[in-house]
Amino acid sequence: FWAYFQVTVKLVKMQALVDEAVLPGDVVGNIVGSSEAIRLGPGLTQNGEAIVATKAGILRHRAPDKFWIENSQKRYMPATDDVVIGVVTEKLGEGFKVDIGTHQPATLSIYQFEGGNKRNRPNLPIGSLVYARMIVANKDMEPEISCVNSASGKAEGFGPLEGGYMFKCSTGLARQCMAPECPVLNELGAAIPFEIAVGINGRIWVNSGSVDHSILLSNAIVNSEYMTENQVKVMVGELLERIKSR
Amino acid sequence: MYREILSPEGLRLDGRRPNELRKIRCRMGLFARADGSAYFEQGNTKVLAAVYGPREVSVKSAMKHDRAIVNCEYFMATFSTGERKKKTKGDRRSQEISLVIKQTFESAIMTHLLPRTEINIYLQVLQADGGTRCASINAATLALIDAGIPMKDFVVACAAGCVDSTPIVDLNYLEDSSGTADVPVAILPKSNKVLMLQMDSKLPVQTFERVLDAAMTGCHKIYDILVEACRERTRDLVGSRGAFSAH
Numbered sequence: 280f281w282a283y284f285q286v287t288v289k290l291v292k293m294q295a296l297v298d299e300a301v302l303p304g305d306v307v308g309n310i311v312g313s314s315e316a317i318r319l320g321p322g323l324t325q326n327g328e329a330i331v332a333t334k335a336g337i338l339r340h341r342a343p344d345k346f347w348i349e350n351s352q353k354r355y356m357p358a359t360d361d362v363v364i365g366v367v368t369e370k371l372g373e374g375f376k377v378d379i380g381t382h383q384p385a386t387l388s389i390y391q392f393e394g395g396n397k398r399n400r401p402n403l404p405i406g407s408l409v410y411a412r413m414i415v416a417n418k419d420m421e422p423e424i425s426c427v428n429s430a431s432g433k434a435e436g437f438g439p440l441e442g443g444y445m446f447k448c449s450t451g452l453a454r455q456c457m458a459p460e461c462p463v464l465n466e467l468g469a470a471i472p473f474e475i476a477v478g479i480n481g482r483i484w485v486n487s488g489s490v491d492h493s494i495l496l497s498n499a500i501v502n503s504e505y506m507t508e509n510q511v512k513v514m515v516g517e518l519l520e521r522i523k524s525r
Numbered sequence: 526m527y528r529e530i531l532s533p534e535g536l537r538l539d540g541r542r543p544n545e546l547r548k549i550r551c552r553m554g555l556f557a558r559a560d561g562s563a564y565f566e567q568g569n570t571k572v573l574a575a576v577y578g579p580r581e582v583s584v585k586s587a588m589k590h591d592r593a594i595v596n597c598e599y600f601m602a603t604f605s606t607g608e609r610k611k612k613t614k615g616d617r618r619s620q621e622i623s624l625v626i627k628q629t630f631e632s633a634i635m636t637h638l639l640p641r642t643e644i645n646i647y648l649q650v651l652q653a654d655g656g657t658r659c660a661s662i663n664a665a666t667l668a669l670i671d672a673g674i675p676m677k678d679f680v681v682a683c684a685a686g687c688v689d690s691t692p693i694v695d696l697n698y699l700e701d702s703s704g705t706a707d708v709p710v711a712i713l714p715k716s717n718k719v720l721m722l723q724m725d726s727k728l729p730v731q732t733f734e735r736v737l738d739a740a741m742t743g744c745h746k747i748y749d750i751l752v753e754a755c756r757e758r759t760r761d762l763v764g765s766r767g768a769f770s771a772h
Contacts, residue, residue, distance in 0.1 A: 300756050300759040300760045301759075302670070302679070302752060302755050302756060302759070303670060303675070303676040303677065303678055303679060304676075304677065304678030304679055304713070304714070304715045306715075322675065324635070324675070326677075331677070331678075333635055333675035333676055333677065334670075334673055334674075334675055334676075335670045335673075335755055335758075335759045336673075336759060337759070350673050350759070350762075351673075351762050352560065352561075352671075352672060352673030353560045353561075353672070353673075354560050354578075354579065354580075354672065354673065382578075382579055382580045382581045382641075382642045383581060383641075418638060418639060418640050419640060451762065505761065505762070
């Protein structure tokens with residue numbers, strides 16, 4: 280995600296719109312000429328002397344110099360180091376074509392697996408799910424993903440996802456689930472044991488002991504998108520009651 | 526019996542003043558399948574917009590290596606007009622409006638950020654009472670914002686005409702078909718840049734300037750309404766998560 284912040288501009292005054300809703304066309308800052316440089320992330324662009332928002336969302340700031348627009352949309356815009364869930368669609372000579380929801384499918388090379396080489400090909404039938412990391416993601420090239428941590432060469436959680444159930448959601452909800460404190464996941468975790476993998480491309484995979492629980496998990500997560508913490512507690516409680524009474 | 530478009534007291538057929546817009550209602554995010562969608566009502570004119578994209582180009586030969594292509598399809602439902610429409614797609618008027626709206630949005634969407642993709646805008650008129658192309662542009666703007674497609678600014682459109690040298694804003698069907706000039710205009714409100722300007726019938730140049738000003742003022746009023754709707758929705762969508770930040 281941080282690889283998005285390619286554009287840097289010199290500017291002094293960023294208006295006090297941080298954490299406010301901004302709309303396309305809103306001027307969020309002006310270049311007044313100083314040595315301080317800031318970095319613009321997704322949703323912001325420079326138009327002459329002004330920094331203009333191009334998407335509708337909340338303007339966020341991360342010290343010291345990163346600004347971006349946070350919004351929720353159905354379509355995922357790829358960025359390097361994002362964690363995604365993909366569906367294998369084709370087997371190529373030296374890898375796989377994986378659908379991650381972007382306009383082009385991503386390639387996953389066989390060398391991007393732990394211990395993967397020509398003699399030790401990873402076995403991924405068409406239609407299987409993979410949990411992977413984006414390694415090449417820009418607007419000009421086909422995206423590429425990897426199932427291995429490049430530094431250590433180990434899988435570390437990436438790779439095929441066995442069993443379970445994957446459902447689609449908006450990118451905003453996926454980010455919400457990846458936050459350190461996610462109310463709906465905490466509530467559910469207190470009641471049922473389950474495994475979850477969240478792809479920032481708007482796909483979530485859950486696995487639990489029974490089909491009932493998997494359905495409950497997916498419904499609860501999808502319902503919780505616009506709810507406050509208290510509403511989430513009530514909703515999860517109601518769903519659990521319904522299961523117990525069956 | 527001849528009904529006056531503008532009565533001597535300065536009231537129009539539906540009781541509006543010359544510079545009053547019809548009542549506007551809009552909603553975003555209606556369809557689960559479409560990447561972005563919106564419903565826009567301007568008086569009795571009702572338009573649905575659905576946006577799909579950016580996605581893989583379906584006709585490979587049309588793909589542009591450095592920017593996105595924008596496709597637009599405008600069609601009217603058979604039940605949208607007073608008499609049932611037999612040919613809704615592919616008739617000349619729909620094709621012309623599709624092309625005009627496509628060109629309008631090509632200037633407003635930041636296409637160079639999304640090379641080798643296509644963005645599809647589908648507009649369906651559910652009820653037509655004058656000003657359908659302007660209502661379609663407004664609906665498409667909301668749908669594009671809902672889809673998170675980067676745009677330079679909102680695109681707002683409004684039509685104006687002229688009766689007895691008084692410019693009237695936001696024509697309905699009766700006024701439109703009474704023979705007055707019809708000047709739809711689409712602008713980027715922050716910079717007042719004109720993206721689309723058409724005119725039916727003839728107008729003397731000075732009158733045209735006043736009619737254009739009236740239409741642009743109408744555009745700004747519509748912009749205020751769209752901004753309010755968008756801001757509320759943005760706050761609901763992203764703001765309701767409270768003190769949340771995944772980064």
